[in-house]
Amino acid sequence: MTKKDSSIDPKSFLIVGAVITLLLVLVIIVGMFWTPYSPTAMKYGRFQSPSWNHIFGTDNFGRDIFSRIVKGAGNTLVIALSTVIIGAAGGILIGSLTGYFGGAVDVVLMRVNDALTAFPSFLLALLIVSLVGPGSKYSVVLALGLVFIPSFARVTRSEFASLRSRNFVTGARLTGAGHARIIFVYLLPNTGRVLLPALTIGFNNAVLAEASMSFLGIGVTPPDSSLGYMLSEAQSMVSIAPWYALSTGLSIVLLVFGVGLIGEGLQARAKEVD
Numbered sequence: 001m002t003k004k005d006s007s008i009d010p011k012s013f014l015i016v017g018a019v020i021t022l023l024l025v026l027v028i029i030v031g032m033f034w035t036p037y038s039p040t041a042m043k044y045g046r047f048q049s050p051s052w053n054h055i056f057g058t059d060n061f062g063r064d065i066f067s068r069i070v071k072g073a074g075n076t077l078v079i080a081l082s083t084v085i086i087g088a089a090g091g092i093l094i095g096s097l098t099g100y101f102g103g104a105v106d107v108v109l110m111r112v113n114d115a116l117t118a119f120p121s122f123l124l125a126l127l128i129v130s131l132v133g134p135g136s137k138y139s140v141v142l143a144l145g146l147v148f149i150p151s152f153a154r155v156t157r158s159e160f161a162s163l164r165s166r167n168f169v170t171g172a173r174l175t176g177a178g179h180a181r182i183i184f185v186y187l188l189p190n191t192g193r194v195l196l197p198a199l200t201i202g203f204n205n206a207v208l209a210e211a212s213m214s215f216l217g218i219g220v221t222p223p224d225s226s227l228g229y230m231l232s233e234a235q236s237m238v239s240i241a242p243w244y245a246l247s248t249g250l251s252i253v254l255l256v257f258g259v260g261l262i263g264e265g266l267q268a269r270a271k272e273v274d
Contacts, residue, residue, distance in 0.1 A: 017257075098157045100182070136224075
């Protein structure tokens with residue numbers, strides 16, 4: 001009698017994660033154009049508990065919390081996606097060059113990369129924000145984007161180093177393919193199995209980093225809003241309006257959880273292919 005395999009199908013992670021993420025993104029996209037109430041209107045009664053009229057209740061200014069969360073989540077989503085785009089673009093470029101060419105290029109670029117990695121990433125982000133100017137979502141995006149470059153560079157370099165001696169690369173060289181063609185046509189598409197999970201991890205880290213910075217008051221500030229800033233705002237009202245902190249915190253958890261499941265599914269599928 002053989003023992004049944006109790007492992008979970010990676011497809012299950014992908015499906016559940018995709019459903020959660022798509023639902024949240026759909027709500028956020030709709031919220032960019034329409035919300036049940038104005039997120040800034042202070043006329044719905046202070047500290048109303050959740051009800052059919054206000055499903056997440058109201059805050060200390062009488063604003064509808066659900067409408068504010070939808071708007072704030074939109075800013076958080078944009079910041080996280082922009083951060084990942086900057087970090088991935090810079091990291092993939094550096095990792096591609098170092099992993100493919102090696103030698104002096106690898107030594108110089110990876111020493112810079114190691115220096116950035118050695119410095120605590122959150123403190124580095126705080127330093128960049130303080131230099132650029134706190135309180136703007138653009139400064140947060142720039143700071144986090146630069147901080148995320150080393151992690152993507154390491155992943156890309158490792159994969160390129162393992163692929164550059166493969167037969168399909170040797171064959172491309174024999175046919176006269178140049179370095180740029182080999183990197184972008186032959187090698188880069190084959191790094192998807194490790195880069196896609198890295199992108200999901202990067203997105204979740206960006207969401208949490210932005211929330212942490214805004215929570216501390218050095219990230220997004222009024223008139224802009226984000227889930228991190230709202231969670232900071234709700235902290236002082238936990239005993240009076242616990243629904244504010246719970247609903248905001250749950251929104252962050254669901255967003256990270258959904259994307260995290262997608263990343264788990266992608267990693268599991270990559271291991272199956274190996």
